[in-house]
Amino acid sequence: MFDLMQCSVETDEAQHWLSIIEESENEEFVKGCSMENVDELKAKIKKLNQQATALKMDLHDLSEDLPTGWEKIMEVAQKTHSAYESLDAAKKQLAGMAS
DSSP states (O other): OOOGGGOOOOHHHHHHHHHHHHHHHHTTOOSSOOHHHHHHHHHHHHHHHHHHHHHHHHHHHHHHTTTTTGGGHHHHHHHHHHHHHHHHHHHHHHHHHHO
């Protein structure tokens, strides 16, 4: 598996969420939530994005090496699916704080 610190960030998606985060800091965007909670959620989203990207690359590398390692496909795919599902939920939670 790749070192999470070396993973590239999906720039379009990251830029989108960074703009939402910046808006939340510049406006009275977060109602009923402390900035501490928002900061924790931003850190969680960043970590989840790194993990999802690393797993996506693992899945990509696995596909390039086929048929070697075919027995790992379902395991890696499930981990990747779960990572993106968690990332999506965290992003929706941040967006929900905005409304």
